[in-house]
Amino acid sequence: MAEVHSPVLGSSHDSPIQIRVVTPITTTSFRDAQALGELAHAGLLLSHTYIDYGPASIESAFEEMLAGPGAVRKIVDAAADGMDAVVIDCFGDPGLDAARELVRIPVVGAGQASLHVAAMLGFRFSIVTTLQRVFHLNAHQVERYGLSSRLASFRAVDEAVLDLDRDRTGLIQKLSDQAMAAVRQDGAHVIVFGCTGMSDVAAGVRAELLARGIPVPVVEPLAAAVRLAEAFVRLGLTHSAITYPPPPSKDIVGFEFPDRG
Amino acid sequence: MAEVHSPVLGSSHDSPIQIRVVTPITTTSFRDAQALGELAHAGLLLSHTYIDYGPASIESAFEEMLAGPGAVRKIVDAAADGMDAVVIDCFGDPGLDAARELVRIPVVGAGQASLHVAAMLGFRFSIVTTLQRVFHLNAHQVERYGLSSRLASFRAVDEAVLDLDRDRTGLIQKLSDQAMAAVRQDGAHVIVFGCTGMSDVAAGVRAELLARGIPVPVVEPLAAAVRLAEAFVRLGLTHSAITYPPPPSKDIVGFEFPDRG
Amino acid sequence: MAEVHSPVLGSSHDSPIQIRVVTPITTTSFRDAQALGELAHAGLLLSHTYIDYGPASIESAFEEMLAGPGAVRKIVDAAADGMDAVVIDCFGDPGLDAARELVRIPVVGAGQASLHVAAMLGFRFSIVTTLQRVFHLNAHQVERYGLSSRLASFRAVDEAVLDLDRDRTGLIQKLSDQAMAAVRQDGAHVIVFGCTGMSDVAAGVRAELLARGIPVPVVEPLAAAVRLAEAFVRLGLTHSAITYPPPPSKDIVGFEFPDRG
Amino acid sequence: MAEVHSPVLGSSHDSPIQIRVVTPITTTSFRDAQALGELAHAGLLLSHTYIDYGPASIESAFEEMLAGPGAVRKIVDAAADGMDAVVIDCFGDPGLDAARELVRIPVVGAGQASLHVAAMLGFRFSIVTTLQRVFHLNAHQVERYGLSSRLASFRAVDEAVLDLDRDRTGLIQKLSDQAMAAVRQDGAHVIVFGCTGMSDVAAGVRAELLARGIPVPVVEPLAAAVRLAEAFVRLGLTHSAITYPPPPSKDIVGFEFPDRG
Amino acid sequence: MAEVHSPVLGSSHDSPIQIRVVTPITTTSFRDAQALGELAHAGLLLSHTYIDYGPASIESAFEEMLAGPGAVRKIVDAAADGMDAVVIDCFGDPGLDAARELVRIPVVGAGQASLHVAAMLGFRFSIVTTLQRVFHLNAHQVERYGLSSRLASFRAVDEAVLDLDRDRTGLIQKLSDQAMAAVRQDGAHVIVFGCTGMSDVAAGVRAELLARGIPVPVVEPLAAAVRLAEAFVRLGLTHSAITYPPPPSKDIVGFEFPDRG
């Protein structure tokens, strides 16, 4: 039987997709615009913002809580600006559920996106992150997204978020060491970074792991979230209005949200 | 604090991505080329093939087993043809694990992709499929992908795969009835079709559900798989070589695979 | 063998225990001081406060997020005031994890406490709450506390939080109807209210259910939390400093916390 | 907005609560009355009894089975004596379910109570117990109470129950060593003793762990059970009559129970 | 390629296997010797005994507890008598763990055996039993044996154990009605009886279900246990000495066990 190839070319969404990346901290030197630009392409325009109020970085439940309102505010703005989707640039997904109640464009969290991508690429994944103290926060995310049976372990490089970019070469070594330990000792088949502050060393870690003979996928959460947001836009899909109905109209003291008290 | 927008434009992968869709059955009237074309766009070329040996359609474990070897053969061919990724056009993901052992380009199953997409869009999803007899096969997929805690229920329209296109209007009504029951009675917040043979009525079902006041995402598995394959290519990620190492070289009787006995 | 009874009288903590109840909303008519007083006793002093900024009531992820910072601020104040423990007066436990990072006195959430109490009293429990829209938020709590295998179902009376006190007799009937349905149709052996706004009808619902021949425990979350806070104080136990280490010192914009930027 | 503090004093249950502690073994030197007295206070009277028939101590399923009937007999007596609640003084909770079918006052097992307390205080708990041989018995308890997802590990000091009090200082060291290993190697954030025979060294272990820089809660099961029993009495709550209905009246050979053949 | 058939005849265990069935109640009219005889065959000798002390029948946790010691005593006797294996003739498996600690011949519980058999025969099973009050006891068994994910539902015929043989025809109808409901409404693919008192109507229920067009396996627990005991003997396998080590030697008051105080 002859094989039938039917090369086809479509025209859906031929104006570029527009995605806003919201980095939910107040340290405005955190995200390198250059690096972010590498995620864009002919069909995808990216814009970027930090939040106006919240913590300098996120390494605790306290800071995650404080990051939420500012992030949601920026997501509401992004929808008003006509964006096609929003990405929350933090593995902890601060404000994700709340924002989805307020806007109908897809809101994608770096944690949720990368965990699902990791689950699709191999048997078990390990999360390699900054500090041991966030392991249980990440564990609750994994549980909440229903992926606990795919989790191999947590590993930390013992560096605070804002120190990650001080020694890039050293960071690549530390991340590779922990990833190697996750594979060799914990049975990981896939590695996910547990922090979006490691995005610009992902390629370096992949190269280093290959050099060490450890051929595992390394999932970088920000990139994963941007790609899934793009996919949702092209699929014409957004989060369920039954899970995320708009909050009832009522008085709110101390926070300002457009069209909300 | 002023908001900083940094619109950025990248250039990664600016030659179009090429994805091969493998429909793992021998009924060559099943997949409408026109409809498939709507999934392509300026940055994405799609090609398509059926399998050479296997069942006319898949509604049993027996047929799923028979579909596997032919599908894997076509996936090996796709890699040899220089494709960037392959999509298996069947919710049951026949041949997915085996194919991933043979090729290093991303192989995406319609079932796996759509179940993860559904899990990301809302609290619980229901699978609306053809026949009750496949419920347990789908349940094993959900379990295997680690998503059981997100599953609300299974529903069937009681139509065989090859009968799905006989009455499109009727099919839209039946699917909408079952989706509505899944939402109202089973607590579903998201609907996934359990068969790629329903791809061309997805838009109709979404419209009908909206008309009935049921604003749930309806995930069509073939489209979900194409979009995720595209995302994996842009991410530079493929399945783990630890989960899917190449099979050892050994004698095989009765099946021919390039570079395999 | 003769039975040995050794009546013993101790003296531990003979000055009254002091617990602050934090109601994490801004509607200052919500909590009846009289009713709260009934939870105190010779060995237990209760004080009460609302929050200064946040939502009028909590029925969404958005409002829960907004309630957190104000609740944590009041919990920090309670610790500074020399309280022995704090109770968060909302089933959603807003701010619980964050607050535990900031103070070393026990912080008890009404949701967490009542779910564990319910789990100890019978085989499976159902949560009877205000609105269907919070089912999934409560489901995530149950999952997070590790109690999903004990959950029978969710039921709602279809009344917003701030409407609960409009018709007390009607509310008792509605809650009893849903509790009865949970027992008869869903296999519940224990009922938990999913909102602390129903505290003053708990006795009425218990009486009504008994009158209907349904002898199930009805767990009222605020009372459960106060009693567990008292128990933790007498046990000399508080939350783990490994799960809840103090957040690192760093800049925070837009929120003021004593001893925190 | 001004903060409203409403100090309130109640009068519920102002006659002291009476709790009977049933130690379900026949070794009458096991429980120190002095130590038990420290659990009482102005509002709480404790009485104590051993069982008349059963094993000298409990370290096997066989002994646990033999402890049940004697324990239930003493619990029935306690209810007849007008006690407000009963505590079973053994981590294995022998007779708990059976006793709850016979009496309507709260019956609290040391195992169930301490496991739920541990689950509320931190992310994951480890059980530090006497002998490796009981690990699986404790695992079944954790599973039955629905808390498996919160369990980090089991650790044993390798001392039989009745040898625990031979060398108190040594025991504190051994328990601290195992607790430290549970935290450092197994990821425990909370420690629960797996035997009530360690109650009088709990304070010593907490002090030793703090001295070693390991700030974890150490849950002592007997104290946890007494405090929860007290909480249930003040809450007016007891176990569900649907889970624990009275056994049908029928002939029983070889055991005597009041009002039962 | 020619197919090679190698009919082979072995000689392992050619003296008949001897299995003792222990019915752990004191109602000596319960088990019909004739019916029991039908489980024997040329290679299998069966003997039978009731217990000397315990309840008339088992329908509560209390009675299950009281059945244990008498059952274990008879199992110890069976081992002393040279039996090859023992079967506990009650779905609740009273004394199973304790007995396994005392003897090294296989001890098989009717509940454990039938639940595993049911799990092997189809996707999900339902337990059809006597009374609703034992549902949660059975649920704990299913959980303990690790089979919860295979459980569809519980159903009861609302007849006490000792009334089951009053109206055999009626019982067949009632069991068939509940089995049918389990299949049609709860998604069961296999039925397990939740009581060994229904053994002599199993064939009748199978016939009735077939007549009604419901082709599901009906697993009778006593027969399942006898067959698995036989299988274990032929396999030369018995329970693990690590899970079930002999209890330490110590004083026991009020119970007599050979070679145990």
Next chain:
Amino acid sequence: MAEVHSPVLGSSHDSPIQIRVVTPITTTSFRDAQALGELAHAGLLLSHTYIDYGPASIESAFEEMLAGPGAVRKIVDAAADGMDAVVIDCFGDPGLDAARELVRIPVVGAGQASLHVAAMLGFRFSIVTTLQRVFHLNAHQVERYGLSSRLASFRAVDEAVLDLDRDRTGLIQKLSDQAMAAVRQDGAHVIVFGCTGMSDVAAGVRAELLARGIPVPVVEPLAAAVRLAEAFVRLGLTHSAITYPPPPSKDIVGFEFPDRG
């Protein structure tokens, strides 16, 4: 009360049971007829066959997929030959679900049977197999059979299937080493071989482990499957026709099945 022993002798199925063992590979030196003969006895006739097309051995998802169709063909033949049951002689259970859809005699997989046997014999089991690369395939089986909560670990001897019989003494040492590590380090109480190619060293491994003081059951999957097949035949039970209904009649290209296109 006098003990009543009723030795009884039955006559069910007194013509020998006939079981066909299907070894789903094409290496016809794999299965030793002598060894197989030891599984037969006076009441059990065994016959044996390899498959006509498929792989030389199975160590990957690819080979497992290729083994399926040939195995199913031989199982259909076995039913046509009047066999009472069929055993699939491979731990991976290739073709199990498909075959059950085509025949109504019991089809028992070595993996499914041995995993359930292991689960019945002790608290947790470890799978000791050939190569690390199959761990995740076995993990999916354990998950699918619902037994994940009973799994301690995977261990491999690092020998390919077809090399297992090269050095029997060495293999016994390697298997014993891994089993010992599983018990000592991973908490296993029962060992299951993860490959039927180890059947003739099972006795040697048991002896070696006993000599090392490790008294754990060692479950050999082929023997377990033969014994369970025998048990199902005597029980008159086979797999559910609801889980495994016959596939609809339809065109199949490239495979020949009796009575199927």
